[in-house]
Each structure stands twice: as structure tokens, then as C-alpha cells.
Amino acid sequence: MEVDGKTKVCALLGDPVEHTLSPLLHNSFGESEKVNVVYTAFNVKKEGLEAALKGAFALGIRGFNVTVPHKESVIPFLSGMDPLAERIGAVNTLALTDKGYKGYNTDATGFMRSALGFEDEIRDREVIMIGAGGAANAVLCGLYELGAKRVYILNRSAAKAEAKFGSDKRNVILPLEGFRDIPDNKYFCAQCTSVGLSPNDEAAPIEDKDFYKMIGSAIDIIYKPEETRFMRMVREKGGRAENGLPMLLFQAVESFRIYHGVTVGEEGIKEAKDRLYRKVYGNGKNST
Numbered sequence: 088m089e090v091d092g093k094t095k096v097c098a099l100l101g102d103p104v105e106h107t108l109s110p111l112l113h114n115s116f117g118e119s120e121k122v123n124v125v126y127t128a129f130n131v132k133k134e135g136l137e138a139a140l141k142g143a144f145a146l147g148i149r150g151f152n153v154t155v156p157h158k159e160s161v162i163p164f165l166s167g168m169d170p171l172a173e174r175i176g177a178v179n180t181l182a183l184t185d186k187g188y189k190g191y192n193t194d195a196t197g198f199m200r201s202a203l204g205f206e207d208e209i210r211d212r213e214v215i216m217i218g219a220g221g222a223a224n225a226v227l228c229g230l231y232e233l234g235a236k237r238v239y240i241l242n243r244s245a246a247k248a249e250a251k252f253g254s255d256k257r258n259v260i261l262p263l264e265g266f267r268d269i270p271d272n273k274y275f276c277a278q279c280t281s282v283g284l285s286p287n288d289e290a291a292p293i294e295d296k297d298f299y300k301m302i303g304s305a306i307d308i309i310y311k312p313e314e315t316r317f318m319r320m321v322r323e324k325g326g327r328a329e330n331g332l333p334m335l336l337f338q339a340v341e342s343f344r345i346y347h348g349v350t351v352g353e354e355g356i357k358e359a360k361d362r363l364y365r366k367v368y369g370n371g372k373n374s375t
């Protein structure tokens with residue numbers, strides 16, 4: 088793509104940002120959809136965030152993705168919030184408006200799209216979510232948007248999960264070992280903790296094999312390693328499991344649509360996905 092006087096700029100804001108995959112995705116979408124944009128990454132410290140946004144607005148920077156540690160702390164500096172982002176309480180996407188930046192959260196949409204192959208196991212069903220950190224907010228929203236009837240939330244600190252999610256009576260909050268109190272059945276499970284993330288590959292949030300007998304299908308939001316220990320344990324008991332790379336891909340597709348008003352087509356998604364898998368796993372494998 089040729090950079091010229093009409094090229095728009097989008098970027099990631101975070102600290103750190105060095106290992107981000109967002110430029111790969113957004114620049115690939117720009118090429119495939121013929122949108123004249125470059126996407127880069129800015130390392131911005133907490134104390135510089137407000138000034139960064141003011142400067143970005145003056146420069147007309149089209150949009151941002153926001154990552155750790157700014158997903159919540161950026162909210163006071165925004166000119167508006169999308170209702171879904173408001174419900175989640177965190178943003179990962181900012182779009183330029185004539186008043187400032189409006190905040191969106193595309194993680195829930197990304198999760199929902201990555202979970203389409205599991206819809207029958209989620210809609211009108213009880214499901215399980217492990218974790219209550221930042222990622223869990225968006226996944227929980229996504230599970231209810233997909234029609235889950237009840238979510239059993241298992242977390243190491245049940246008190247923390249209760250404080251965050253206890254006010255919604257559809258949620259049942261339990262400590263990790265509390266899975267034994269869940270009625271015997273086969274469930275869809277979303278794994279939202281950081282346990283098992285490379286290089287700590289040999290860890291799973293729950294080690295007890297009895298738990299995995301209850302899991303018919305699962306998404307682990309971790310994507311490195313390609314098969315986490317959690318996914319392996321689900322598969323060993325006959326369940327279906329996918330990792331979090333499709334969620335990453337689809338949250339970017341949704342951010343791109345918000346920035347540019349352009350929906351990435353199937354070809355563009357395939358191209359970006361191939362590049363992503365090659366970059367992350369060192370091959371062109373396309374497992375979704």
C-alpha cells in the first residue's frame with residue numbers, strides 16, 4: 088500500500104505494546120479492503136494517556152485499540168460510550184468523532200463470533216466460565232448475548248467474582264473446586280484466566296479430571312500455546328476445544344468496521360487469518 092496525503096492513521100495504545108498482533112491484522116484488512124490506512128502502536132504510560140488523546144484528536148487520528156493498562160482508565164477522557172462498552176465497563180476500541188473519541192468494546196463481539204460454532208451448546212443452556220479478570224467481563228456479556236440462560240462462574244477468588252458479577256442473579260459464583268456443586272451435565276465452558284499462558288504451558292486452572300468429564304465443548308481465550316493444557320484435558324475427555332486466536336481476529340474485524348465503516352469480507356478475513364497463524368505458530372495452519 089502506498090502512503091500518501093490521504094492516508095489515515097490508526098494505532099494501538101498500551102504499555103507494553105511490542106508484541107501486539109493488531110498492526111498485522113489491521114494492515115492486512117486495509118490492503119484487502121482497499122482502505123487507505125496505516126496502523127501502528129504507541130507505548131503510552133498512564134500519566135501520558137490524557138495528553139496522548141488530546142494530541143491524537145488534534146492530529147485527526149482515526150481510531151485506536153486500547154489494551155492493558157488503559158482499558159478502564161481511559162473512559163473518563165472519552166466523549167461518549169457505546170452501550171455495550173458501558174455494560175462491560177471497559178473499552179478496547181476508540182473512534183474519532185467531532186467531539187473527541189467514543190469508546191467501544193469489540194471483545195464481546197469477537198468472542199461471540201468466535202463462538203458461533205458452539206451456539207447450540209450456549210443458547211438457552213447453562214454454561215460455565217472460569218475466571219473473573221478483565222477478559223471475563225466481555226466474555227460474560229457475550230455468553231448472555233448468545234442466549235445463555237445461566238453462567239456458573241468459577242474463580243480462584245470467589246469473593247472477587249462475587250463483587251464483580253454477583254448482582255446479576257443469572258450468575259452462580261463458586262470457587263474453582265465448587266464445580267462439584269454444578270448439576271451433572273455436559274456444559275460449554277469459556278476459560279478466561281491467564282493460567283496456561285506460554286511459557287507456563289503446563290498449568291490449567293483446574294487440574295481435577297472429574298471437571299473435564301462435565302465439559303462438552305470449550306473455548307480457551309489463550310492462544311499461545313496453540314493447544315493449552317486446559318484444551319488438551321477437554322479433548323482427552325472427548326470434548327471439543329478451540330483457542331482464543333479467532334476471538335482476537337474477530338475483535339479486530341469489528342474494530343475495523345467501527346473505524347472505517349467497512350466490513351471485512353470473507354477473503355480478507357482468510358488472508359489476515361493465514362498471516363496471523365503464520366506469525367503466531369510459524370505455519371499457515373488454519374485450524375478454525
Ligand code: ATR
Pocket residue numbers: 217218219220221222242243244245247248279280281282292
Ligand atoms: P486481569 O488483569 O484481567 O484481572 P489477571 O489478574 O491475570 O488478569 O487475572 C485473570 C484471571 O486469572 C482471574 O480470574 C484470576 O483469578 P483471581 O481473580 O482469583 O485473581 C485468574 N488467575 C490468575 N492466576 C491464577 C492462578 N494461578 N490460579 C487460578 N486462577 C488464576
